[in-house]
Amino acid sequence: MASRTATEDDIPDTEPDLVPSLDDLLLRFDEGSKRAAARLISIVEEGRPEALAILDRLYPRVGGAIRVGVTGPPGAGKSTLADRLVELLVRAGEKPGIVAVDPTSPFTGGALLGDRVRMGPVANHADVFFRSLGSRGSLGGLSLHTAEVADVLDAFGCSWLLLETVGVGQSELDVAQKAHTTLVVLVPESGDGIQAMKAGLMEIADIFVVNKADRAGAEKLLEEIELSIDLKEWLGWRPPVFLTEARGGRGVEELHQALLAHRRWLEEHGMLQQKRRQALESRVRDLVEDVLHRELWQNGTLLQSLRDGLDTIERGEDSPYQLARALVEQGRAALAVRRALERGHPREPKG
């Protein structure tokens, strides 16, 4: 898409009563309207019923973007670093996007304006797409629909996608599964080095960044990390460690080069294919579980049995384990009946 300046069209409209038809939105999306993209993302993020149809329709165009997970403790400078990287990528003629998970953003992802301020001039660049998602209570997490939102941006033509997490936790494993390259950002203060190893970041990091190189202890942390890396045996890619000063942009070009090098390495060793497959598996599993979960609990009888069961447990007449087993049986039977009905077969009498 040709470079152009940001227009009013680039500000996402969140007024539900003005929502145009889906075909209309998709058409404008195809024409490169950021506003249409923002609306489609909202639909996907909110998990609205049309979401699956949208994703399905866009899927053939998904897969071009280089996906980089940016993770590390709060305050490490992930956002600042992501901004600098985006600036650099724009200068290199790329079309980058950032999907950030923001713990404070409300349900509708309304943190966008705040983050535009954060992003400064970068956010208003026509070739940058920025999206902030609510973490939905999954503390430290990537939002539930991060991968889907990234897919929409991928189909929109973003060539790089930075997926920024809130902090470090279980969800960082998710990032590793959803990104091609995972950046772990640490800072000299608060003994991050040791904590990183405890949190298992060594297992997910493709590249380590020691940010705030202007602060005391940066070199020492870098050495600590190098030492920990040396303690492990690396058959393939050995994660490099970089010093950066995100605020001033120092070390960002080197980081960019490292990202490209990792990308090449993945391609040359058939790992990109493997990572894509891994991500695909995790995605399809999520989708299946989501559907089964919803179908199961949509069943009013099952919910009633659950509540009745709770009474029984409280009276000391049953245990949670017995109840769970009974509910699983009941749920399975109900799903089997439903399936039979959907196929148009009469229900088999129980013998």
Ligand SMILES: Nc1nc2c(ncn2[C@@H]2O[C@H](COP(=O)(O)OP(=O)(O)O)[C@@H](O)[C@H]2O)c(=O)[nH]1
């Ligand atoms: N001294 C110093 N401060 C930095 C540097 N990079 C980021 N910061 C500051 O650290 C704070 C947290 O940065 P932010 O990017 O929001 O961290 P995040 O929570 O990991 O996204 C902000 O006040 C930044 O200005 C740096 O290289 N040196």
Ligand SMILES: [Mg+2]
């Ligand atoms: Mg941040």
